Amino acid sequence: MRLKLVPSETDWNFFRFWKVTFGASVLAMILSVILFFVMGLNFGIDFRGGTTIRTHAEQSVDVGAYRDALQPLNLGDISITEVFDPTKPDQNVTQIRIEAQDGDESVTAETISRIEEALTALDPSITFPSVESVGPKVSGELVQSAVLAVLLAIGAVLFYIWLRFEWQFSVGAVAALVHDVTLTIGIFSLLQIKFDLAIIAALLTIVGYSLNDTVVVFDRMRENLRKYKKRSLREVLNLSVNETLSRTVMTSVTTLIALISLFVLGGDVIRGFVFAMIWGVIVGTYSSVFVATAILLYLGVKRDWSKPDNTAGNQFADIDA
């Protein structure tokens, strides 16, 4: 007896409400953009400079007392957050973030030792497992190269898919990618999760995963479009999604199993990063069907590769084959 998440034969109509689902995706994207502009991303020091100090204490942490201890140092805006890890309920860890100070350099040694002294005076058991400091000059460049990396990745993919498929597929795939990246930025704005360099890596992985998924569905569509020349585009697309559904679900589930174990057990240092990927796998799977394919349906695809293209944009124009 086999475990089956999806019945072996499905004939679900994925495009009955395609206008609704597509509309919902567009709406979610608009919301994400609004969230991004209204709430903004909680940029880590990689992107805006500054210093983070991780503290570890024997006793439980009083964030207010920490703040009071650091206030006299006049370091500008200080944010102190207690790191909560459900797998280690009593680890008493905080993350202190200090704004970038003047000048191009990272924070000075004196500043860090003053902070460490002030906190040690408060609680002698405190230790500082990590201190990271990034100067504003570097952080500016990191932003640039991060944005460039994401754009390059999307561009390269656009080109590859265009090479392997028709241009409509390429547009569909990239629309799905933009959808996934936008929604990820939206959720990071909404939940104010720290957005640092690792999240860019996660974004690119999402791009990779979403694409992986989209390409598999597209590959089946290409095959079926050649096989069933008499059926309407919509029918063929729907059939292809149904045929690959079992695989789509299987792969998403195994990937999610792996990611969720990492999310729960992997420690707080990479939790944000893993969260981004989990979110990405979910929206990426959704977008391969409901965004990429919907765009394909809207744009129409050339059906007969042996004849010149005169039917692009018209989904009902290929009854001649």
Next chain:
Amino acid sequence: MHFSLFRRVLIVAICLVGLVFALPNVFYDRVERHNDAVKSIEAGLPVTPEMTADRALWPDWMPATLVNLGLDLRGGAHLLGEVRVDDVYAARMDAIWPEVRDALRDVRSEVGTVRRQETEGDTLRVRISKPEAIQTAVAAVRKLAQPVTSLTGVGETDLEVTARNGEIIVALSEAERAATDDRTLQQSLEIIRRRVDEVGTREPTIQRQGADRILIQVPGIGSAEELKAIIGTTAQLTFHPVVGRTQDPEANPGGRNLLLPSLDEQGVYYILESTPVVTGEELTDAQPAFDQNGRPAVNFRFNPTGARKFGDYTAANIGSPFAIVLDNEVISAPVIQSHIPGGSGIITGSFSVEESTHLAVLLRAGALPAKIDFLEERTIGPELGQDSIDAGAMASLVAFVLVLVFMALSYGLFGIFANIALMLNIGLIFGLLSVIGATLTLPGIAGIVLTIGMAVDANVLIFERIREELKTARGPSRAIELGYERALSAILDANITTFITAVILFAMGSGPVRGFAVTLGIGIITSVFTAIYVTRLLVVLWFERRRPKTIEV
């Protein structure tokens, strides 16, 4: 289902080689101690019984390369420094001034007396008392220019000499600046490398980044501050003639002189000539020693040019004080007792033994040619790194087991085949990581976990396809063959696109992100290999033995 013997052997061989290379990582501590012992023995250090014991921990004939652990896993310090290459231009101008003066002295009858003007930055301005002869002076100075020795600067000279408002302006040419920048960086890299090596930490990374940056990563060091202290932002040794001594920190030293504090005498300041007689760059050796009173001191020795300059100066200035300056502090200002011809001397001051050792290290490693601004610094404590390794290992294990169970439940025997492939896959990832000397970081572990999840994708594609083909094809053998054949294009397209993003991530990213890109990229390669070839071999072997009439996938 044809599968040639050659291919079978090849697949098995690749897997075995990969696993053999992955094996040392299972015994990480042992192999590390073995490697350290071998390194020390090869370096010619006296062999101690511990070394021999450590060496015996791992057989010499086995591969012993390990996956490097990144700073975030091992703990250590990371610094990104920007070298102030402009500093060197000003120093060059100072150095060239005596030559310019001599060149103009030769044509003194035409140009008159010569005076250097105060300038800020990187030009040399010289005023002559007979401005009408400026062209003669410019021509004389131009003769000092030398061809630039760099690839891009062929045919150009190092100095640009122009006349403006009756002054001669000397500056470095564009080509020479580029060549100088390059030399400054090379020199800084070399000095940093030597200083870090003196401390003897394991596998430091010291790399040039871009035009004027240096990335330094040292595992196992306590903090970035400590690392900065070792590198010594401005450890610059110079020897200056002393003009005077004062108690007044606000004293005006006068043109072309410097006012520097004394290191060990509170409130004492020295007025020195700003052009040094000799600099630390001309030092060839420095050793901790003791002076005649038994106090810690540092012995030093100059190279021949330094020795000549030092000898000439001491011969001409017997009875005058002479200041030894380190990092803009006067370490000591002894009076020159006699001509010192041999180019060696001793620095005394109130040092502790550690301080004299440290100073000797700094001197031996040479001075940094320019100041370094630190743009980025990170310290990760070893406990945090160990926590991350433990958490990552635990998460990977759980993920692995869950995926194995899930695959077995979903595809039965074929799921088991996929699981064997997955295990081999993890082994191959570690084997490849070791062979190419890649660095494993925390995001890198995440990359492996992600690979565990995604690696089965290719097998899922194949198995789903076989299921479909079973409905139509003639017999299980044909269905299996068609399944592998027809799933291939989807597998390739899907993995190539992901691979493209991994490559871009590698090219654009830095540090931990790069580590992620490496494991992701390697994971894609090995998972395609294991999912297509290894499972196929397993399926074929099973099929040949059992010859089933029907199969269930």
